[in-house]
Amino acid sequence: MNKITRRQALGTTAGALSVLGLAGATAHAAVTRSRPATPATPAAPATPAGTVDEVYQGRRIRIVPASGGGDDHGGHHGGHQSPGQPTVLIDGRELHVMRNADGSWISVVNHYETFSGPLPLARAAVRELQGASLVPMGGMR
Numbered sequence: 001m002n003k004i005t006r007r008q009a010l011g012t013t014a015g016a017l018s019v020l021g022l023a024g025a026t027a028h029a030a031v032t033r034s035r036p037a038t039p040a041t042p043a044a045p046a047t048p049a050g051t052v053d054e055v056y057q058g059r060r061i062r063i064v065p066a067s068g069g070g071d072d073h074g075g076h077h078g079g080h081q082s083p084g085q086p087t088v089l090i091d092g093r094e095l096h097v098m099r100n101a102d103g104s105w106i107s108v109v110n111h112y113e114t115f116s117g118p119l120p121l122a123r124a125a126v127r128e129l130q131g132a133s134l135v136p137m138g139g140m141r
Contacts, residue, residue: 052119059129061122062089088122093134095125108137 052063064087088095088107097107097118104114105121109128115121 056123056126059126060089060091061119061126062092063087063118063122064089086118088118090122090126090129090134093136095122095134096137097121109134 050065052061054061066084066086085097085099088097095107095109097105099105100114102114104116105118106112106114107121107125109125110121113124115124
């Protein structure tokens with residue numbers, strides 16, 4: 001009787017999960033591409049110090065650039081984001097964003113899609129949310 005080793009079982013499982021992950025990412029990309037293009041609203045004039053404040057598809061997007069110093073977000077939410085990252089708010093709720101090494105941006109809403117900057121990323125998150133509210137990281141508050 002042939003017995004499978006732990007290493008073989010883990011390798012098979014890892015391979016299967018990789019295939020499922022690729023299939024899911026491909027399906028997500030296909031859905032994203034099949035959506036009709038939403039006309040972008042013109043960018044609101046930048047407010048002082050590069051802050052963006054606009055209404056996009058009925059949702060208020062506000063982007064506040066990081067300030068200098070150690071705590072770039074005024075101590076909000078325990079400083080989840082990395083220093084130097086802007087604070088992106090949709091209807092007053094924080095959208096957690098991250099800048100990749102190649103300069104592109106991702107968020108918790110669009111984690112597998114990259115964007116050229118925080119504003120296109122926030123607009124895509126608004127489209128993806130389809131009217132739903134952002135939930136704080138770490139569960140309900």
